[in-house]
Amino acid sequence: MTIFKIQKQKVSQISLNGQGFGSEFELRDLFAENLEEVLGVRFIAKEYPTTDGRIDTLGIDENNSPVIIEYKWKENEEILSQGLFYFNWLMKNKKHFELLVANKLAANTKVNWEQPRVILIAQGFSRYVQAAVQQVKNVELKTYNYYGTDILHIESVYSPSAVKVFVSKKESKEDKTVYDLNYHLNITTPELRKRANEVRAFILQLPNAEERPAQKSGITYKTTKSFARLEFRKNSIQLLVRDTSYEVDKLKQYVKDITSNQWGYRGMVKFTTESNIKHICDIVKASYESTL
Numbered sequence: 001m002t003i004f005k006i007q008k009q010k011v012s013q014i015s016l017n018g019q020g021f022g023s024e025f026e027l028r029d030l031f032a033e034n035l036e037e038v039l040g041v042r043f044i045a046k047e048y049p050t051t052d053g054r055i056d057t058l059g060i061d062e063n064n065s066p067v068i069i070e071y072k073w074k075e076n077e078e079i080l081s082q083g084l085f086y087f088n089w090l091m092k093n094k095k096h097f098e099l100l101v102a103n104k105l106a107a108n109t110k111v112n113w114e115q116p117r118v119i120l121i122a123q124g125f126s127r128y129v130q131a132a133v134q135q136v137k138n139v140e141l142k143t144y145n146y147y148g149t150d151i152l153h154i155e156s157v158y159s160p161s162a163v164k165v166f167v168s169k170k171e172s173k174e175d176k177t178v179y180d181l182n183y184h185l186n187i188t189t190p191e192l193r194k195r196a197n198e199v200r201a202f203i204l205q206l207p208n209a210e211e212r213p214a215q216k217s218g219i220t221y222k223t224t225k226s227f228a229r230l231e232f233r234k235n236s237i238q239l240l241v242r243d244t245s246y247e248v249d250k251l252k253q254y255v256k257d258i259t260s261n262q263w264g265y266r267g268m269v270k271f272t273t274e275s276n277i278k279h280i281c282d283i284v285k286a287s288y289e290s291t292l
Contacts, residue, residue, distance in 0.1 A: 003147050003151060003153070014147045014151060021073065021146065023073065024071055024072065024073040027071050027073060027121075027144075028046060028047075028056050028057065028071050029046070030152075031057065031069065031071065031121070032046045032057050035057065035059055035069075036264075038152075038154065038224070038225075039059075039061075039067075039069070039119065039224060039225060040061060040062055040222070040224070040225025040226050040242065040264060040291065041059035041060065041061050041067045041069070041119075041225075041264075042059055042060050042061070042105065042264060043057070043059055043104075044058040044059050044060060044100055044101060044104050044105075045057070045058045045100060045104070046058075050086065050089045051089070052085075053082075053085070053086070055068055055070070055086045055089075056069055056070050056071050057069040057070075057071075058097070058100065060101055060105070060109075060111065060264075061117065061226060061264055062220075062225070062226040062229070062240075062242055062263065062264025062265050063112050063114075063115070063215070063220060063226065063229065063263070063264070064109065064110060064111055064112040064263055064264070065111075065112050065113075065114065065115050065116055065117055066090060066097055066111060066113070066116040066117070067116070067117045067118075067119060068083065068086050068087060068090060068116075068117070068118045068119070069118075069119045069120075069121065070082055070083045070086070070118070070119075070120050070121070071121045071122070072120075072121070072122035072123075073122075073123070074122065074123045074124070075122055075123060075124040075125065075126060076122060077126055077128060077129055079120050079122055079125075079129070080120065080129050080132060080133060080139065083118040083120050083139055084118070084136065084139070086118070087116070087118050087138060087139075090116060091116070094111075094113065097111065098111050112217070114215045114216050114217065115138070115212075115214065115215050116138055117138055117139075117140060118138050118139045118140070119139075119140045119142060120133075120139060120140065120141050120142070121142045121143070121144060121154075122143060122144075123143060123144060123145070124143055125141050125143070125157060129141070130157065130158060133158055134158070134160075136160075137160050137214075138160065139158075139160065140156065140158060140159045140160065141156075141157040141158040141159075142154055142155065142156055142157060142224070143155050143157055154224055156208075156210075156224060159210055159212075160214075179213070179214055179215060179216050180213055180214065181211075181213040181219070183213075184213060184218065184219055184230070184232050185197075185232070187232040187233065187234065188232045188233065188234060188235070188236075188237060189234065189235065189273075191273045192232075192235070192236070192237060192272065192273055195237070195271070195273060195275070195277060196230060196232070196237055198277050199230070199239075199277065199280055199281060199284065200219075200230075202281045202284065202285075203221050203228065203284060203288075206285070206288055208223050209221055209222070209223060209227075209288065210222050210223070217231060218230055218231035218232070218238075218240075221284075221288075222291075223288070223291045223292065224291060225242070225291045226242065226264070226265075227241065227242050227243070227284070227287040227288045227290065227291045228240065228241055228242075228284050228287055228288070229265065235272065236270050236271065236272050237270070237271055237272075238268055238269070238270050239268065239269040239270075239271060239280060239283070239284070240258070240263070240265035240267070240268050241255070241265060241266070241267045241268075241269070241283060241284065241286075241287035242264060242265050242266060242267075242287050242290060242291070243266065243267070243286060243287040243289075243290035254269050254279055254280075254283065255267040255268070255269055255283060256268045256269070256270075267283075267287075269283060
């Protein structure tokens with residue numbers, strides 16, 4: 001990727017800093033100190049000790065899903081096995097993680113265990129890692145490049161957005177529910193389904209927007225960070241957004257402030273068949289642009 005600097009109508013190319021960060025620790029600390037701005041993840045801990053090793057960073061995202069982040073200074077094939085090792089620890093220590101969140105954020109923060117995440121960050125990933133990661137459903141790959149002395153570029157290499165989650169119903173071991181797009185759309189009425197698809201079509205034409213339907217409680221949309229979430233009801237749809245600052249003041253009247261709920265999302269809009277879809281899309285776009 002080529003990056004240019006414009007100064008007084010003059011364009012100059014900014015060179016890639018081959019050395020990047022001075023060490024892996026510098027990389028980890030920069031991300032940890034700017035975690036919500038860079039990845040949309042609220043910081044919980046860094047260099048967190050487990051029974052065998054230390055997790056680079058622990059966090060919780062906009063959906064209150066647990067996040068493990070592991071960094072490698074350059075390309076390193078051990079990063080995938082290391083991330084999965086710590087993911088195994090996380091799933092065996094849910095109560096421990098929930099206590100960490102309560103102590104760091106607030107006692108009423110409810111951790112969402114539907115889709116815990118592992119984010120692996122390095123300057124590059126081998127073809128073996130990029131192939132192997134497609135066999136697991138919780139791991140994301142992101143690369144970073146450091147330009148000049150003050151420009152950081154992050155790119156998503158792999159995200160398991162198309163993974164389907166199967167959960168057995170209590171009443172019958174043979175019955176299974178697939179939490180996919182159809183599951184969510186079929187919760188609501190045909191007319192509201194049509195309106196939801198209008199909003200979805202608008203979101204999916206936004207550059208680099210990803211749709212993640214494989215969750216029981218809703219559909220998430222993200223760039224490097226989640227910017228919107230649709231939660232379906234029989235006669236309404238809730239739209240959660242991470243940003244509630246709008247250049248057009250009239251949009252504010254539609255958005256309810258939910259920052260007190262201790263989610264990463266700051267605003268909520270409930271829309272029905274009578275709602276103005278253009279206003280809904282404008283609200284989504286403002287939240288999307290806050291992640292760029």
